[in-house]
Amino acid sequence: MYPNGTPRQAKISHLVTHGSEPALRGILLGYPRLKNAHGAPISLPLSACRPASTMAKLDILEFPDPRLRLEAKPVEAFDSRLRQLADDMLETMYEAPGIGLAATQVNEQKRLLVIDVSENHDAPMVLVNPELLDARGSEVCQEGCLSFPGVFADVERKEWIRVKAQDVSGKPLEIETDGLLAVCIQHEMDHLIGKVFVDYLSPLKRSLLLRKLEKQRRKAG
Numbered sequence: 001m002y003p004n005g006t007p008r009q010a011k012i013s014h015l016v017t018h019g020s021e022p023a024l025r026g027i028l029l030g031y032p033r034l035k036n037a038h039g040a041p042i043s044l045p046l047s048a049c050r051p052a053s054t055m056a057k058l059d060i061l062e063f064p065d066p067r068l069r070l071e072a073k074p075v076e077a078f079d080s081r082l083r084q085l086a087d088d089m090l091e092t093m094y095e096a097p098g099i100g101l102a103a104t105q106v107n108e109q110k111r112l113l114v115i116d117v118s119e120n121h122d123a124p125m126v127l128v129n130p131e132l133l134d135a136r137g138s139e140v141c142q143e144g145c146l147s148f149p150g151v152f153a154d155v156e157r158k159e160w161i162r163v164k165a166q167d168v169s170g171k172p173l174e175i176e177t178d179g180l181l182a183v184c185i186q187h188e189m190d191h192l193i194g195k196v197f198v199d200y201l202s203p204l205k206r207s208l209l210l211r212k213l214e215k216q217r218r219k220a221g
């Protein structure tokens with residue numbers, strides 16, 4: 001997803017992390033209110049825990065690639081390959097630049113997404129096997145998508161959500177949030193079921209937007 005609006009704080013609970021584990025390589029770390037098992041805030045700078053040499057930029061599928069319609073499968077193996085994929089997705093998202101990326105968009109059919117809605121791009125989140133537990137209200141937000149470069153549209157989303165997921169090492173976490181983070185999580189979770197933001201538009205708005213997308217592509221060469 002492309003950035004838009006101002007991020008608000010999320011309440012993240014039930015998160016247990018242990019400072020000495022390799023899982024602390026910065027993948028899940030750094031959301032402003034994340035705390036470790038002892039209640040201390042986790043604030044490792046991204047650069048301290050993500051050695052650049054181990055990351056690779058991935059190709060992002062662009063609409064109307066049919067692989068964007070594939071449904072992701074639950075992650076069962078919380079291994080080094082998953083951590084590498086999450087690292088690579090974060091790298092790809094930051095370089096795009098974007099604020100969210102789902103595994104589906106890099107042709108990996110896994111229920112995995114990465115997000116960073118912080119102003120300084122120093123608060124990466126990795127959500128594995130996310131599930132919506134509760135949602136309230138509605139709000140309209142202008143959204144963009146890394147699979148639709150250069151076009152934006154208003155989409156109605158739930159205003160507040162509660163989501164459970166696992167971190168990259170398999171530990172459970174729960175997030176209650178609203179604002180930009182809530183919109184971003186909903187947008188990225190849609191990708192995992194093969195849904196994209198233009199699916200919410202009326203046929204007319206959708207065709208106008210897709211025509212604009214074509215124009216942008218021709219301009220980009």
Ligand SMILES: [Zn+2]
Binds near residue numbers: 001144145146147
């Ligand atoms: Zn998207």
